[in-house]
Amino acid sequence: MAEFKYEIVENLGTVDCGGSMNLELNLIKWGNRKPTLDLRKWNEDHTSMSKGFSLTKEEVDGLREMLDNLTNEEEE
Numbered sequence: 001m002a003e004f005k006y007e008i009v010e011n012l013g014t015v016d017c018g019g020s021m022n023l024e025l026n027l028i029k030w031g032n033r034k035p036t037l038d039l040r041k042w043n044e045d046h047t048s049m050s051k052g053f054s055l056t057k058e059e060v061d062g063l064r065e066m067l068d069n070l071t072n073e074e075e076e
């Protein structure tokens with residue numbers, strides 16, 4: 001089996017601390033790909049992770065626009 005490589009380029013913050021794993025927002029480089037924004041649970045030393053998701057800058061921009069629209073609709 002091929003080696004699974006990742007590098008946490010920058011930890012942007014912890015969303016939730018609960019149990020043995022923390023929900024973190026990180027900028028991660030998976031293999032040789034460009035870094036992506038990643039949200040998932042990690043153990044303290046980042047050797048174990050849960051399922052999560054990664055978004056490119058374009059996907060983050062689209063999500064931000066949808067969330068802004070949702071917030072604006074709730075205020076009306």
